[in-house]
Amino acid sequence: MAGIALEFAHQRHVAAIQRYASDPAIGALSNVPTPYPADGAEQWLAWAEGEREAGSGIHFAVTLDGRCIGSCGLTGIDGMARRCQFGYWIAQPFWGQGYATEAGAQALQYGFDELPVDTVEACCLLRNPASLRVLEKLGFNKFAETSNGCDPKWPADEPIGHFRLNRAQWQAQHSQAA
Ligand SMILES: CC(C)(COP(=O)(O)OP(=O)(O)OC[C@H]1O[C@@H](n2cnc3c(N)ncnc32)[C@H](O)[C@@H]1OP(=O)(O)O)[C@@H](O)C(=O)NCCC(=O)NCCS
Secondary structure (H helix, E strand, O other): OOOEEEEEOOHHHHHHHHHHHOOHHHHOOOOOOOOOOOOHHHHHHHHHHHHHHHOOOEEEEEEEOOEEEEEEEEEEEEOOOOEEEEEEEEOHHHOOOOHHHHHHHHHHHHHHHHOOOOEEEEEEEOOOHHHHHHHHHHOOEEEEEEEOOOOOOOOOOOEEEEEEEEHHHHHHHHHHHO
């Protein structure tokens, strides 16, 4: 999709991340902190830089024609298990235009090309239809449903879906599209 590109998290993205991630609609359905701290984007950048240096995570700014409109990342990179976790959010003014799906596709391509992973996993609240649809469009399959056991933001019985996409599925999907 024209206009959408990923950039490694950088200081130049901090102002937009701070502005957009402060929208409670972002944290309501994702692991973005809510209320968002006054230095939340600076903390995000420090975390992103540390993870990239350690090889444990890659955090991107999602840009539209060069403007940061959200973030996505591949975290928990486990080279032994060859697995990582995928997460994402897009600023509310830009919802519903396919941007999360396009950014996700670019992140997954990066992951399978550049990272020591064969499987990408994601989890999502089952009451988050937009995100469930993004995962479906990207080719993820649900392999488990659990109750929220760890994030105090949601009730302990909040239903969560766990999704998985492996390299072979990704390649099959893309060779069919070609
Ligand atoms: C989830 C999120 C990233 C989606 O971003 P987006 O750029 O709007 O996503 P896309 O446009 O690529 O795809 C959204 C899909 O969900 C669908 N959708 C949106 N709201 C929906 C609803 N209430 N019910 C059913 N489908 C819905 C859209 O129609 C679209 O599907 P389509 O292309 O088949 O029409 C964005 O809403 C967001 O950042 N939400 C808050 C944070 C969050 O939930 N992050 C994910 C945590 S798991």
